[in-house]
Amino acid sequence: xxxxxxxxxxxxxxxxxxxxxxxxxxxxxxxxxxxxxxxxxxxxxxxxxxxxxxxxxxxxxxxxxxxxxxxxxxxxxxxxxxxxxxxxxxxxxxxxxxxxxxxxxxxxxxxxxxxxxxxxxxxxxxxxxxxxxxxxxxxxxxxxxxxxxxxxxxxxxxxxxxxxxxxxxxxxxxxxxxxxxxxxxxx
Numbered sequence: 001x002x003x004x005x006x007x008x009x010x011x012x013x014x015x016x017x018x019x020x021x022x023x024x025x026x027x028x029x030x031x032x033x034x035x036x037x038x039x040x041x042x043x044x045x046x047x048x049x050x051x052x053x054x055x056x057x058x059x060x061x062x063x064x065x066x067x068x069x070x071x072x073x074x075x076x077x078x079x080x081x082x083x084x085x086x087x088x089x090x091x092x093x094x095x096x097x098x099x100x101x102x103x104x105x106x107x108x109x110x111x112x113x114x115x116x117x118x119x120x121x122x123x124x125x126x127x128x129x130x131x132x133x134x135x136x137x138x139x140x141x142x143x144x145x146x147x148x149x150x151x152x153x154x155x156x157x158x159x160x161x162x163x164x165x166x167x168x169x170x171x172x173x174x175x176x177x178x179x180x181x182x183x184x185x186x187x
Contacts, residue, residue, distance in 0.1 A: 035086030047142035072115035076164035
């Protein structure tokens, strides 16, 4: 297959699209949420995840101080809210929840609100922050998780009922997951 050179500043997009998530932070008095594409699972048992966040973001001091955050997995119905939460700042006093029509869902274990409209949510506690230039790689333990039984039956995503997870391609462009494909088994 022929290939053409890719600018190094866009090479990361070859590994994306990962499912974009909404990350929420809160301390009981104030909260905020922002979109994160750079996230990944690290371990199954105990469940661990990592995400990358800019340290200049409005939410960073809350995350750093509380050591907790929520991850809400949106579907395509929330693409405008995801884009809005990723391109506006809570620093101005903007309530992103109200502005983008999202509902705060009470957490089970942490003090961080979750997005009620999301198809899945995870509550996380920070175990380590690895400093990067202008960012922090946050490594966290999953302490609670919920998912739609319609779209996550038996512990795996199912697209038979119309689920479309969103994946950020850069700027205002997203792709959707729409089906599961299986590899042919060898005899």
